[in-house]
Amino acid sequence: MTSEDLMHFVRTRKGTFFSVALHVAVVCWGLFSFSARSMVAPVEDLVPVDVISEDNISKAKAGALLGKKDAQKLLADKIGEKKPTEDIVGKVDTKQVTETDAAPEPKPKPEKPVEKKPDPPKPVEKQPDTPKPLAEKKPDPPKPAPAEKPKPEEKKPDAFNPDQIASVLNKDKPKQPPKPQQTAAATPEPPKHKSERKYDAERISNLLNQKDPTRQAVTGPELNANASLGTKGGAAAENSASWIALFQQQVNRCWKPPYTSVDANPVVAFNVRLRRDGSLEGPPVPVGAANTPFLQSYRDSAQRAIIACAPYNLPAQYYDDWSFFQPVFNEDSRRT
Amino acid sequence: MNNSSELRRSLISPTRRELIAGAVALGAAGLGAPRSALAQKQVPIQPGEFAPIPIAIPPFVPGGAGDGDVANGIAQVINNNLKRSGLFAPVDPAAFPERISNFDAPPQLASWRPLNLQGIVTGRATRQPDGRLKAEFRLWDPVSGQQRTGQQYVTAPEYWRRIAHIISDQIYTAMLGEKGYFDSRVVFVDESGPSERRVKRLALMDQDGANVRYLTRGADLVLTPRFSPSSQEITYMEFGQGDPRVYLFNIETGQREIVGNFPGMSFSPRFSPDGQRIILSLQQGGNSNLFVMDLRSRSTTRLTDTPAIDTSPCYSPDGSQICFESDRGGKPQIYVMSANGGNAQRISFGEGSYSTPVWSPRGDYIAFTKQGGGQFAIGIMKTDGSGERILTAGFHNEGPTFSPNGRVLMFFRDPGGTAGPSLYSIDVSGRFEQKVPTPGYASDPAWSPLLS
Numbered sequence: 001m002t003s004e005d006l007m008h009f010v011r012t013r014k015g016t017f018f019s020v021a022l023h024v025a026v027v028c029w030g031l032f033s034f035s036a037r038s039m040v041a042p043v044e045d046l047v048p049v050d051v052i053s054e055d056n057i058s059k060a061k062a063g064a065l066l067g068k069k070d071a072q073k074l075l076a077d078k079i080g081e082k083k084p085t086e087d088i089v090g091k092v093d094t095k096q097v098t099e100t101d102a103a104p105e106p107k108p109k110p111e112k113p114v115e116k117k118p119d120p121p122k123p124v125e126k127q128p129d130t131p132k133p134l135a136e137k138k139p140d141p142p143k144p145a146p147a148e149k150p151k152p153e154e155k156k157p158d159a160f161n162p163d164q165i166a167s168v169l170n171k172d173k174p175k176q177p178p179k180p181q182q183t184a185a186a187t188p189e190p191p192k193h194k195s196e197r198k199y200d201a202e203r204i205s206n207l208l209n210q211k212d213p214t215r216q217a218v219t220g221p222e223l224n225a226n227a228s229l230g231t232k233g234g235a236a237a238e239n240s241a242s243w244i245a246l247f248q249q250q251v252n253r254c255w256k257p258p259y260t261s262v263d264a265n266p267v268v269a270f271n272v273r274l275r276r277d278g279s280l281e282g283p284p285v286p287v288g289a290a291n292t293p294f295l296q297s298y299r300d301s302a303q304r305a306i307i308a309c310a311p312y313n314l315p316a317q318y319y320d321d322w323s324f325f326q327p328v329f330n331e332d333s334r335r336t
Numbered sequence: 337m338n339n340s341s342e343l344r345r346s347l348i349s350p351t352r353r354e355l356i357a358g359a360v361a362l363g364a365a366g367l368g369a370p371r372s373a374l375a376q377k378q379v380p381i382q383p384g385e386f387a388p389i390p391i392a393i394p395p396f397v398p399g400g401a402g403d404g405d406v407a408n409g410i411a412q413v414i415n416n417n418l419k420r421s422g423l424f425a426p427v428d429p430a431a432f433p434e435r436i437s438n439f440d441a442p443p444q445l446a447s448w449r450p451l452n453l454q455g456i457v458t459g460r461a462t463r464q465p466d467g468r469l470k471a472e473f474r475l476w477d478p479v480s481g482q483q484r485t486g487q488q489y490v491t492a493p494e495y496w497r498r499i500a501h502i503i504s505d506q507i508y509t510a511m512l513g514e515k516g517y518f519d520s521r522v523v524f525v526d527e528s529g530p531s532e533r534r535v536k537r538l539a540l541m542d543q544d545g546a547n548v549r550y551l552t553r554g555a556d557l558v559l560t561p562r563f564s565p566s567s568q569e570i571t572y573m574e575f576g577q578g579d580p581r582v583y584l585f586n587i588e589t590g591q592r593e594i595v596g597n598f599p600g601m602s603f604s605p606r607f608s609p610d611g612q613r614i615i616l617s618l619q620q621g622g623n624s625n626l627f628v629m630d631l632r633s634r635s636t637t638r639l640t641d642t643p644a645i646d647t648s649p650c651y652s653p654d655g656s657q658i659c660f661e662s663d664r665g666g667k668p669q670i671y672v673m674s675a676n677g678g679n680a681q682r683i684s685f686g687e688g689s690y691s692t693p694v695w696s697p698r699g700d701y702i703a704f705t706k707q708g709g710g711q712f713a714i715g716i717m718k719t720d721g722s723g724e725r726i727l728t729a730g731f732h733n734e735g736p737t738f739s740p741n742g743r744v745l746m747f748f749r750d751p752g753g754t755a756g757p758s759l760y761s762i763d764v765s766g767r768f769e770q771k772v773p774t775p776g777y778a779s780d781p782a783w784s785p786l787l788s
Contacts, residue, residue: 258512297513304479325377
């Protein structure tokens with residue numbers, strides 16, 4: 001559309017043109033005149049930022065896609081001890097002692113594990129695949145089972161797919177030298193029982209179920225049975241702002257500090273011990289001395305507040321934090 | 337495919353992977369360790385908005401049949417004092433959960449708890465067989481149930497208000513850790529009559545406006561009364577037949593005398609902190625200079641000698657320095673110099689002009705009247721001139737005087753027109769301004785030191 005066309009349009013359809021122009025004018029006027037009040041940005045916390053790849057994020061968070069958003073801790077499975085395997089053997093043994101029915105066959109088997117003993121070191125050298133040696137060993141005692149058993153074990157390696165969680169698993173394994181040691185520790189046991197060991201057909205299912213204990217997720221210092229999406233900052237478990245704010249709010253309800261002279265900057269602290277129900281374990285113990293009459297009355301007012309406002313309603317999961325802490329009462333910018 | 341990608345990955349990024357694993361492990365360790373180390377976490381608690389301290393002062397228990405009025409009166413005066421300070425919020429008696437009948441026993445703490453009080457006062461007033469009044473009080477801590485302070489006083493029955501003021505001061509001190517100011521008086525100029533023929537009399541009252549006494553008859557104009565630290569004497573300026581002169585007036589005896597024998601006009605007198613000297617301005621030609629007179633030896637000493645108007649001198653509480661107003665720099669400003677004279681240092685640098693400086697008894701502030709922009713404001717500044725704060729502004733506020741504890745200022749406000757001036761008080765935060773009741777118009781207040 002050239003400018004002549006535009007002019008022509010304006011000339012021929014004045015009504016439409018003015019209508020459009022007016023609408024634009026009104027909208028513009030509204031835009032500027034109604035936005036007189038600027039937006040107030042909410043105060044936000046500082047968040048440390050690292051630049052890492054997407055892949056790394058998923059590894060670090062080690063979350064499950066369908067996990068709970070609010071989970072406090074990362075999913076972290078316990079690295080199992082090999083109890084089940086050993087126990088089965090052991091139990092069978094003890095029981096066999098009393099029954100002594102089908103004893104003969106098992107006896108030869110124990111010898112094999114003994115022979116394999118030397119083997120563990122090798123797997124250790126092969127290291128990356130630690131679990132395998134373990135798995136191979138256990139299956140040995142029960143002959144029928146072993147054939148099947150190795151398969152599930154071998155399947156594990158299959159789990160190493162490009163999938164993120166799998167890669168996490170993969171990463172974890174190399175990280176865990178202790179495992180070989182565990183296997184080493186475990187191996188000695190079978191020999192102890194070898195003479196008593198007996199094959200029990202009823203236990204086949206147990207044997208089949210034997211898996212190498214593995215840790216499913218990397219992160220998380222503590223065990224947590226619930227899958228999670230991962231915690232955003234990874235510090236949620238350490239986030240104690242909530243109980244602090246709660247305590248401040250609650251104690252402030254009872255605190256009526258004496259009005260200070262303009263330049264006074266009183267600071268008084270107490271050692272406070274709380275029980276799980278939020279009540280005071282004992283009277284708050286002032287820290288330091290109150291040298292002036294004013295500081296004395298300031299401290300008295302704070303002490304009264306701590307006592308008067310108990311019991312406190314604080315989140316139970318942070319009890320470790322608030323069981324014993326030190327409230328510090330002071331003037332900030334209140335008095336000018 | 338799987339294998340190859342796996343292989344590639346392990347070849348390419350083992351270090352990065354380790355880095356992340358390491359970082360995660362480090363994070364876990366880092367999070368875990370300080371947690372146990374910081375078992376005793378410091379939690380900062382800051383007060384919210386200022387709120388006056390809630391306190392309950394139920395009527396005192398009458399010791400005998402005829403003591404009811406006094407017992408109620410004492411409690412009322414205490415309530416009024418604490419409330420007027422702005423720092424306390426006495427609870428309405430209608431909210432009291434119990435009637436105190438035994439002054440010696442602690443109140444029923446549980447029933448008072450909902451009021452969230454910081455103190456409960458109980459007391460008893462008894463007329464003794466010898467005709468004197470015995471007043472006792474106890475201040476209870478409503479949380480612990482302990483008695484925080486308690487006293488008993490015996491006096492002539494007519495002084496029951498004074499006892500109430502003293503008890504108020506005791507409560508003030510116990511709760512705030514500072515000296516009170518209730519047991520004090522104020523001298524001021526009482527004004528009556530039409531504005532063109534105003535009668536000005538010297539008057540004396542309790543700080544709460546009660547017990548007004550007139551000290552002069554009003555035949556002559558009186559200005560700028562000031563209290564002696566001894567509390568028995570007032571110095572003021574009076575227009576007599578000749579030039580205005582500075583007088584000394586004894587409250588007890590009613591005697592008065594002219595201070596010094598100066599040629600010309602002498603004005604704006606003030607006592608030294610020890611009460612032994614009077615510092616004043618003396619007009620000399622178009623200028624005025626500061627002089628100090630020793631009341632015992634009657635010797636006078638010149639402190640300033642400038643071709644300017646030096647006036648409104650005031651001693652620091654330790655007597656070592658003097659602040660005064662001078663227009664030597666052009667406009668009236670506040671200067672500070674040694675009590676022996678010498679170089680003066682200007683401390684006020686704001687817009688407008690400053691006058692009537694007065695040093696706080698605490699020594700921390702100098703209060704002043706500031707004129708500018710069509711307003712007369714009352715303000716305070718630190719003694720080095722920093723931290724200036726205007727407490728109240730408007731038309732014609734003037735003449736601040738400090739309470740004995742330096743926490744409250746009294747001044748007068750003259751709206752102009754046909755109305756006359758009134759006294760107001762304001763605390764040094766500027767938060768609690770209120771009118772001081774006087775029988776008529778009043779100006780030029782001066783606070784006494786504590787009586788006891």
